[in-house]
Amino acid sequence: MVKDKTTKDSLELAQTIVRGLQEKKGEDIVMIDLTKEKNAIADYFVVCSGNSDTQVDSLENSVDAFTRKELNDRPWR
16 A cells, blocks of 8 residues: 555654754654644654754754665655
């Protein structure tokens, strides 16, 4: 079924994003599974916090770099 492959790809993307956030010491990282929610805009939602604007920029760049390197993909903003 196509949904299963999409969900697997979405989970892999979410896990890659979490690793990218951990690389730059993102705090309070939470991955919310929305796969069972009807009409959800995404399968997973990843939330994290940083201590400064500079760290938040670094977190963003790290996520972008990780997804490009590991999945040859770019996260949707």
